[in-house]
Amino acid sequence: MSTMIHRLQSIIQEVGRSPDTQHALDLIAGRLIKDLVANACTIFLATNTEPPVLVLKASYGLNPENINQVQRRFGEGLIGVVAERAEPINLVNATEHKNFILVPDSGETSFPIYLGVPIVSHRKVLGVIAIQRAENAFNEDDEAFLATLAAQLATSIEHVESQGRFKLIGETKSEPTTHIVKGVAGSPGMAIGEAIVLNRGVKLESVPDKKVTDQAPELRSFNDAIRKVHDDLTDQADRMRGALPEEECALFVAYAQMLNSGSLIDDTHKRIGEGNWAPASWRDTVEDHACVFDQMEDEYLAERANDIRDLGRRVLRKLMLEQSPYIDFPDRTVLVGDEITATDLADVPLECLCAILSAHGSGSSHVAILAHALGIPAVMGMSNLPVKQMDGLQVIVDGYGGFAYVDPNRKLLTEYEKYLREEEEIEKDLLCLKNEPAITTDNHRISLYVNSGLMADHTPSLRSGAEGVGLYRTEIPFQIRDRFPSEEEQYHIYRNVLETFNGMPVVLRTLDVGGDKPLSYFPIKEANPFLGWRGVRITLDHPEIFVTQVRAMMRANIGQNNLQILLPMISGQSELEDSLKLIHRVKDEIEDELGEPLQMPQIGAMIEVPSAVYQIEDICSLVDFVSIGTNDLTQYLLAVDRNNENVAELFSSLHPAVLKAMCQIVEGAAKSGTPVSVCGEMAGDPLGVMALLGMKIESLSMSVGSLLKAKKVIKTFSLVELESMLAEAILMTDPAHVRELYASKLDQRELGGLIRAGK
Numbered sequence: 180m181s182t183m184i185h186r187l188q189s190i191i192q193e194v195g196r197s198p199d200t201q202h203a204l205d206l207i208a209g210r211l212i213k214d215l216v217a218n219a220c221t222i223f224l225a226t227n228t229e230p231p232v233l234v235l236k237a238s239y240g241l242n243p244e245n246i247n248q249v250q251r252r253f254g255e256g257l258i259g260v261v262a263e264r265a266e267p268i269n270l271v272n273a274t275e276h277k278n279f280i281l282v283p284d285s286g287e288t289s290f291p292i293y294l295g296v297p298i299v300s301h302r303k304v305l306g307v308i309a310i311q312r313a314e315n316a317f318n319e320d321d322e323a324f325l326a327t328l329a330a331q332l333a334t335s336i337e338h339v340e341s342q343g344r345f346k347l348i349g350e351t352k353s354e355p356t357t358h359i360v361k362g363v364a365g366s367p368g369m370a371i372g373e374a375i376v377l378n379r380g381v382k383l384e385s386v387p388d389k390k391v392t393d394q395a396p397e398l399r400s401f402n403d404a405i406r407k408v409h410d411d412l413t414d415q416a417d418r419m420r421g422a423l424p425e426e427e428c429a430l431f432v433a434y435a436q437m438l439n440s441g442s443l444i445d446d447t448h449k450r451i452g453e454g455n456w457a458p459a460s461w462r463d464t465v466e467d468h469a470c471v472f473d474q475m476e477d478e479y480l481a482e483r484a485n486d487i488r489d490l491g492r493r494v495l496r497k498l499m500l501e502q503s504p505y506i507d508f509p510d511r512t513v514l515v516g517d518e519i520t521a522t523d524l525a526d527v528p529l530e531c532l533c534a535i536l537s538a539h540g541s542g543s544s545h546v547a548i549l550a551h552a553l554g555i556p557a558v559m560g561m562s563n564l565p566v567k568q569m570d571g572l573q574v575i576v577d578g579y580g581g582f583a584y585v586d587p588n589r590k591l592l593t594e595y596e597k598y599l600r601e602e603e604e605i606e607k608d609l610l611c612l613k614n615e616p617a618i619t620t621d622n623h624r625i626s627l628y629v630n631s632g633l634m635a636d637h638t639p640s641l642r643s644g645a646e647g648v649g650l651y652r653t654e655i656p657f658q659i660r661d662r663f664p665s666e667e668e669q670y671h672i673y674r675n676v677l678e679t680f681n682g683m684p685v686v687l688r689t690l691d692v693g694g695d696k697p698l699s700y701f702p703i704k705e706a707n708p709f710l711g712w713r714g715v716r717i718t719l720d721h722p723e724i725f726v727t728q729v730r731a732m733m734r735a736n737i738g739q740n741n742l743q744i745l746l747p748m749i750s751g752q753s754e755l756e757d758s759l760k761l762i763h764r765v766k767d768e769i770e771d772e773l774g775e776p777l778q779m780p781q782i783g784a785m786i787e788v789p790s791a792v793y794q795i796e797d798i799c800s801l802v803d804f805v806s807i808g809t810n811d812l813t814q815y816l817l818a819v820d821r822n823n824e825n826v827a828e829l830f831s832s833l834h835p836a837v838l839k840a841m842c843q844i845v846e847g848a849a850k851s852g853t854p855v856s857v858c859g860e861m862a863g864d865p866l867g868v869m870a871l872l873g874m875k876i877e878s879l880s881m882s883v884g885s886l887l888k889a890k891k892v893i894k895t896f897s898l899v900e901l902e903s904m905l906a907e908a909i910l911m912t913d914p915a916h917v918r919e920l921y922a923s924k925l926d927q928r929e930l931g932g933l934i935r936a937g938k
């Protein structure tokens with residue numbers, strides 16, 4: 180078994196390093212012949228046409244002239260049967276099968292033993308691999324091996340395909356394309372800008388390619404880095420000599436020798452000569468050398484791959500020290516990375532940042548929410564984003580549809596430039612609504628608030644006519660520090676928001692870390708973080724953190740009296756009771772210190788865990804208001820991780836089950852007259868606004884960029900018609916149909932431009 184895993188891993192690794200799909204497929208065919216002792220191997224890939232056609236892309240043991248010539252429809256021939264049924268076929272007498280078709284001049288007749296497996300990714304058949312033998316039937320192990328390989332290859336093929344299109348270095352640059360890279364919508368809007376790949380220091384695999392014309396400084400800094408690491412290693416060997424046995428010290432000497440080996444240095448010099456900068460040239464050399472050792476069956480030698488990678492990191496660290504950490508950001512920077520984090524945004528001057536593209540993360544992840552707050556488009560979960568090859572390329576970002584064009588051609592640019600102009604017109608029209616109240620056509624007034632967490636949000640929020648802050652995520656100021664902020668620091672942050680929104684309600688949420696919101700200085704390691712220690716569960720276990728925070732909030736409210744406190748992740752009544760006890764204790768303490776009474780702020784609970792939906796009446800008996808967190812409520816009701824791009828398509832706050840749960844919250848809260856607001860992303864989605872109004876929700880809190888769009892929607896419809904749309908939506912079973920229903924109603928009023936590119 181272990182040899183099977185070893186063989187699989189080594190094939191996948193080689194495929195991962197292939198420069199293009201053709202190379203990868205030839206390699207697989209060759210390896211399968213060897214590993215499964217077969218006589219022939221053919222690989223067909225499906226075209227992107229409708230209907231798709233299977234085209235022979237690689238073959239081993241058959242006539243090579245058939246490549247790209249032989250084609251099969253789904254259902255035609257044995258290959259077509261495997262593709263149509265999307266399941267393996269294992270035959271001992273293939274030539275007698277009714278679907279058998281002989282490839283002309285192939286010599287296929289002599290190989291009656293046949294095993295074909297489909298290559299499937301995300302429910303789509305990408306191709307078929309077939310192997311043949313003259314004798315000895317394929318057994319269960321062979322079948323399992325090929326099926327496992329095909330499943331892993333599906334991802335690699337998709338990846339290599341998209342990377343292969345963007346070769347910048349060492350080959351002539353590919354022509355501008357119309358190639359689309361898909362992801363999930365993270366924040367709406369459109370942008371055309373220049374990709375900047377953030378370079379996060381010392382991870383070899385995340386070093387991006389960078390084209391250089393002047394190679395001399397690259398060679399110089401590389402040679403310097405090698406010399407410095409070599410000196411460090413010999414120093415370390417000398418220092419260790421007293422403390423370690425000679426044998427262990429020898430490791431440092433061996434490292435130093437390995438470093439000076441001609442091929443590591445020569446290969447890197449050659450790559451720099453081809454026009455890549457030193458860190459990426461070094462990255463490729465290290466990976467090439469490490470892979471040679473990876474392939475070795477001998478465990479001792481295979482272990483040397485780790486030594487080479489370790490050396491690689493040491494040299495890279497020195498190289499990176501020489502690179503200025505401050506990039507000269509272009510005016511229209513599109514930040515690109517494997518996993519852009521909330522703190523990465525702080526590295527780019529906000530006036531330059533025009534969009535975000537991230538290979539991982541989903542539409543409801545925190546970086547997407549921040550992008551929304553900043554009013555810039557973001558596309559997340561772009562698993563085929565050619566991150567390393569993108570630095571400096573032009574990109575079109577469509578944050579409505581959740582896709583991007585990398586290095587687009589003139590025709591696409593012209594089209595999107597037109598959309599951008601239309602978008603500007605829409606925004607200009609919306610600005611006229613700034614000072615108007617949000618009232619439905621049948622005179623129902625809706626209150627609109629903003630979600631915040633960054634100081635930078637405040638001015639645009641006030642400018643767009645927000646009536647207060649409906650959700651201030653206090654974890655954001657906690658996340659951008661390297662330790663817990665003191666009571667005094669927190670006091671100033673909260674005081675600033677309360678004063679900025681003087682006379683308007685400001686809802687400060689107590690610390691909601693855990694899950695996908697880490698604090699670098701308070702690491703939590705859990706198998707299931709979303710079901711673990713997060714939100715109020717942490718702050719109740721650490722009353723010192725909670726009490727300090729609530730003290731800072733209440734002190735900041737003295738003389739302001741516009742504070743409301745919101746408790747996150749409430750999953751039961753006792754959490755609420757315990758939190759309230761602590762809040763009252765803080766109030767008593769401050770009153771004692773001041774010697775005068777303090778106004779008690781309103782206290783609310785977030786309804787974002789399914790148990791809270793079913794206990795809504797009990798919860799309402801303890802609080803002044805409730806706020807529905809649709810991001811987490813959707814995540815927990817549908818069992819869809821809000822950050823996992825593999826299931827991002829299943830994440831929908833318009834799912835009829837989510838709508839029903841929200842109706843139940845509204846009905847339950849109405850019994851005690853407890854006000855209900857919504858502060859998840861749904862409240863800022865024009866389609867979500869339509870659904871929420873239909874539930875008679877009168878208070879919405881959203882990212883500032885969504886505010887005027889929401890107001891436009893509210894002013895367009897009557898509550899009566901939105902109620903009847905909701906009644907229709909709730910009877911549907913498929914979230915896509917609910918979306919279509921609301922989108923068609925928006926289109927009928929010519930407001931489709933609020934949810935997609937252009938007018």
Ligand code: PEP
Binds near residue numbers: 787860
């Ligand atoms: C929510 O879960 O909907 C919410 C508003 O909170 P957060 O996104 O910060 O978890």
Ligand code: MG
Binds near residue numbers: 787810811
């Ligand atoms: Mg939440």
